[in-house]
Structures are given as C-alpha cells and as structure tokens.
Amino acid sequence: MNSIQTDPFVRNVRESFIAARSDTLAALFAGRASLHDREGSFPFENFKDLKESGYLKLTVPLEYGGEEASLYEMVLAQERLAKGDGSTTLAVGWHVSQIMQLRIRKSWPEQLFADFCEKVVTEGAMINEFASEPSTGSPSRGGRPKTFAVKSDGGWLLTGRKTFSSLIPILDQFTVTAFIEEENKIGKFFVRKGPGVSIEETWNTLGMRATGSHDLLLDQVFVPAAERVDVQESENCTGEGMSDHGGALLHIPACYIGIAGAARDYAIQFAASYRPNSLPGPISELPHIEQKIGEIESELITARTLLYSVADRWDRLPDERPTMKPELGLAKTVATNSALRIVDLAMRIVGGASMSRSLPLERMYRDVRAGLHNPPMDDSVIKMLAQRAVKSALEASEE
Structure with a gap:
C-alpha cells in the first residue's frame, strides 16, 4: 500500500502532492548520499533536482508564484525528504524556512522581497x-x-x-x-x-x-x-508582518525525525527478511527484536505526533504564536533525542553489519547527532518550560 495513503499526517490532496514530491526526490538523493558523505562534497545535482521539481518555491507567497506552504506542509515536505539524505534536507531547510520567516515578518522592502521571490521561482535562487x-x-x-x-x-x-x-x-x-x-x-x-x-x-x-x-x-x-x-x-515595508516566534525552525526536527524514519524502515525490512540458518523464521519473530521494533514505533509515533500537532496549532492559531516558543522547542528536543534513540535501536536490530559504510545506518547514526547542536538547545528548552510552569503556578496562587 502507498505510504502516503497510510500516513495519518497526510490529510488532503495538496499534502499528498507535497509528500509524493518529497518521496520522489528522496529516492534520488538516497542513491547519492553515501558518496557525498564519504567525500564531504556538496550535492549540486540534488539542488538541481530540487529546483526542477519546484521544491525551492515551497514557502514563497502565492502572489509571487510560490506555493505558500503552511508550517505543517513545510514540516511534511522536509520530513519525507530527509528519508533520502539528511544533509541536503537540513541545508535546503534553511532556505525554505528563511522564505517563510520573510513572508510572515514582511521585514524586507516590498520590492526587494518581490524581486528575490521572482528569482526563486524562475531561476531557483536560494538564501540563508x-x-x-x-x-x-x-x-x-x-x-x-x-x-x-x-x-x-x-x-x-x-x-x-x-x-x-x-x-x-x-x-x-x-x-x-x-x-x-x-x-x-x-x-x-x-x-x-x-x-x-x-x-x-x-x-x-x-x-x-x-x-x-x-x-x-x-x-x-x-x-x-x-x-x-x-x-x-x-521605514518602508508594509508593516503588516509579525514574528514567526521560531515556528519556521521546525524544519530542523522534521529533518532529524525523517532520518530516523528511514533508519526505522531499513531495520524493520531487515528484521522481516533476515533468516539465519539457526532460526526457523526471520529475526523479527524473536522477542528481543520485537521489543526493539516496538520501542522504535513508540519513539517515532510520539515524536511525530508532537511535531505535527504543534505545527498545526501554530498554523491555526496565529494569535497564540507568541506563547508557543516552549512547545516549539519541545518538539525539536523530543524529535532530536527520539531520532538518536531510534537509529541506535535500528543498529542494534541489524547488528554488526550496521557499522559498515556500505549500509546507510552508520551515516544516519552520525547525521542525527548533529541535531543536538542545532537550535534551540536542550537546556534552553528545559529552562523555558520550567520558567513558564513556575510563573503559571505563581499567577494561580495570586488569584
């Protein structure tokens, strides 16, 4: 069955198109990821594909020829793209998130922004x-x-x-x-x-x-x-904009949970098909392997549910965005740490072969660790949550 049809976070035809495009690109990128990782080279051909597919105009306003993706749609696009190559996804994520921020804040002179958006749509220009x-x-x-x-x-x-x-x-x-x-x-x-x-x-x-x-x-x-x-x-912008209050940074956890999803898929496929001659069936039937698969599912479902629910709330309730910074940070922290756990479990399922550079898991293991160093940092998120809880308690006691 088509993975788009079975994904509960793909809710309509437009989102199906966004997901399918990312899936197609991810399949192309996956075949190149190992070489660029080994060489540390920049994947120019991936960005040619992104340009030709229209992905680069994902968050450009409709009035300038873009798709004006919501935060939810950007998260969906980025998560599925990351299943192919984390490096390309994180890199292009800075571009699509910057355009989203500029669209919301309207902080550039209108003509400068319009001219740049035209270059994105017609020439594949990017920014960070x-x-x-x-x-x-x-x-x-x-x-x-x-x-x-x-x-x-x-x-x-x-x-x-x-x-x-x-x-x-x-x-x-x-x-x-x-x-x-x-x-x-x-x-x-x-x-x-x-x-x-x-x-x-x-x-x-x-x-x-x-x-x-x-x-x-x-x-x-x-x-x-x-x-x-x-x-x-x-001075000379429209004055209609507002801060995104960090919403566009959800492209970061979307990337890492996408990498983890790819590791999950690989490990489960391996477990379902690997049949050592010492066993009567595949290793997926072994209790300790089944336990690890269940833990992976628990981590992935929890992280995705939080990520998409926060993005959906951010889209639907713009007046609440100023108060959502702790939730946005929590979505990133949970996704990043879940990604680390998921890839680790996937490698335990596959065993010693998972350390081979001929397989993708060791690259995924290294890539998800980078999420610990992308903003917001775990300690800042925990501090925000604690301060809000204390403030709320004090305000309640004064009523």
Missing part, C-alpha cells in the same frame, strides 16, 4: 542567514558578532568571518549580521556574492558532511543602504 562566528558561538546565546559594518558612501562596508554557513557553495546571495559601532547595535544586511566575498572550505565533520557549511569571509564588502534589512520594518 549567517550569524554564527568562531568567537561568539551560537547566535541564540546572544553573543555580539565580530563581523562589523562601517558606514560608506551610499551604503555599508562589511568585514568579518561567519561559520556554519550552510548552502554557501551554491548561494549567490544571503543575509549577514554585523555589529554597527556608531549605533551600538547589530544590523542585518542582504549581501550578494562579488568583490570581497570568499569561502574557506572548513567543513569536515562527523555528521551532516554534505551541507557545505564552510566559513564565509567578508572583506570590505559593499552593501547598498537600501539593502540593510533590519531597519525596514519601521
């Missing part, structure tokens, strides 16, 4: 935002960037280094955060590849080896005044 730096760590911790912007005739000159710059081998434009000394604040700038922009190929990691997350170097890079995009909200 680069904020991480060697000395500041994760930008979610509030560190001040060493990348700086200096006022220049008609614009700004940017100098600095950004790390974890996923997608950089294929991007022609991106946004960058930089400190503005004269304003004592962090600004955000729309930067195009050109003079002063270079890449240092530093990405050589345990997992997610094909995201192209090299260092980006900026040396006196000129940005026109109109393309400083952090100030537009109060």
Whole structure:
C-alpha cells in the first residue's frame, strides 16, 4: 500500500502532492548520499533536482508564484525528504524556512522581497542567514558578532568571518549580521556574492558532511543602504508582518525525525527478511527484536505526533504564536533525542553489519547527532518550560 495513503499526517490532496514530491526526490538523493558523505562534497545535482521539481518555491507567497506552504506542509515536505539524505534536507531547510520567516515578518522592502521571490521561482535562487562566528558561538546565546559594518558612501562596508554557513557553495546571495559601532547595535544586511566575498572550505565533520557549511569571509564588502534589512520594518515595508516566534525552525526536527524514519524502515525490512540458518523464521519473530521494533514505533509515533500537532496549532492559531516558543522547542528536543534513540535501536536490530559504510545506518547514526547542536538547545528548552510552569503556578496562587 502507498505510504502516503497510510500516513495519518497526510490529510488532503495538496499534502499528498507535497509528500509524493518529497518521496520522489528522496529516492534520488538516497542513491547519492553515501558518496557525498564519504567525500564531504556538496550535492549540486540534488539542488538541481530540487529546483526542477519546484521544491525551492515551497514557502514563497502565492502572489509571487510560490506555493505558500503552511508550517505543517513545510514540516511534511522536509520530513519525507530527509528519508533520502539528511544533509541536503537540513541545508535546503534553511532556505525554505528563511522564505517563510520573510513572508510572515514582511521585514524586507516590498520590492526587494518581490524581486528575490521572482528569482526563486524562475531561476531557483536560494538564501540563508549567517550569524554564527568562531568567537561568539551560537547566535541564540546572544553573543555580539565580530563581523562589523562601517558606514560608506551610499551604503555599508562589511568585514568579518561567519561559520556554519550552510548552502554557501551554491548561494549567490544571503543575509549577514554585523555589529554597527556608531549605533551600538547589530544590523542585518542582504549581501550578494562579488568583490570581497570568499569561502574557506572548513567543513569536515562527523555528521551532516554534505551541507557545505564552510566559513564565509567578508572583506570590505559593499552593501547598498537600501539593502540593510533590519531597519525596514519601521521605514518602508508594509508593516503588516509579525514574528514567526521560531515556528519556521521546525524544519530542523522534521529533518532529524525523517532520518530516523528511514533508519526505522531499513531495520524493520531487515528484521522481516533476515533468516539465519539457526532460526526457523526471520529475526523479527524473536522477542528481543520485537521489543526493539516496538520501542522504535513508540519513539517515532510520539515524536511525530508532537511535531505535527504543534505545527498545526501554530498554523491555526496565529494569535497564540507568541506563547508557543516552549512547545516549539519541545518538539525539536523530543524529535532530536527520539531520532538518536531510534537509529541506535535500528543498529542494534541489524547488528554488526550496521557499522559498515556500505549500509546507510552508520551515516544516519552520525547525521542525527548533529541535531543536538542545532537550535534551540536542550537546556534552553528545559529552562523555558520550567520558567513558564513556575510563573503559571505563581499567577494561580495570586488569584
């Protein structure tokens, strides 16, 4: 039976199309994933397929020729895509999530956003935002960037280094955060590849080896005044937008739970078909294997249910988004840690062969560990949940 028809989280015809497209792409990517993982090379051919399939315009507004996917639909697309290749999915996830954020916030000048969306639809343009730096760590911790912007005739000159710059081998434009000394604040700038922009190929990691997350170097890079995009909200944007309050970051847990789903599929298929000559039937009939499969199902169903229910609530109740940050973080934490557990169990089912690089499980095992280092971090989520619980208790006692 078709997996789309049996997936309870595919609810209608539009979602069936989104899921089917991701499934088709995932099948292509799966055949290339091992090579790019081994080489640490960027999968340009995967992004050619993403462009030709229309995937890159997933979250672009309808008025500009896109599909204007909801958060739920983006999660669905990303989860199923990740079954083929986690690196490609996490990398393109930054693009589709950035477009979603820009669509909601309306923080760019309208014409700049319209022009960029047209490039996404007609040329397959992509974007990501680069904020991480060697000395500041994760930008979610509030560190001040060493990348700086200096006022220049008609614009700004940017100098600095950004790390974890996923997608950089294929991007022609991106946004960058930089400190503005004269304003004592962090600004955000729309930067195009050109003079002063270079890449240092530093990405050589345990997992997610094909995201192209090299260092980006900026040396006196000129940005026109109109393309400083952090100030537009109060100056010349439509003013109708609102923060997504972190909703678009659900592309991260969607990716990791998708990888885990692929590991689950592989292990169960293996267990159902592997028949050692010492047994009368397949190993799936053994009690300890059955126990592991049941644990995998429990982890996967729990994580997916939380992930999709949070995305659905975020879509349906926009006024509640400001209060949903703990739930959004919890969905990521549960999905990431469940993914680790699921892949570990899958490897225990398959046994020693699971460590072979000729099989996909060892790559999946390494890839899901990267989720621990994507925002929000586990400790921040637990802190948010605790603080909200204490605040709620205090407010209740005062009534």
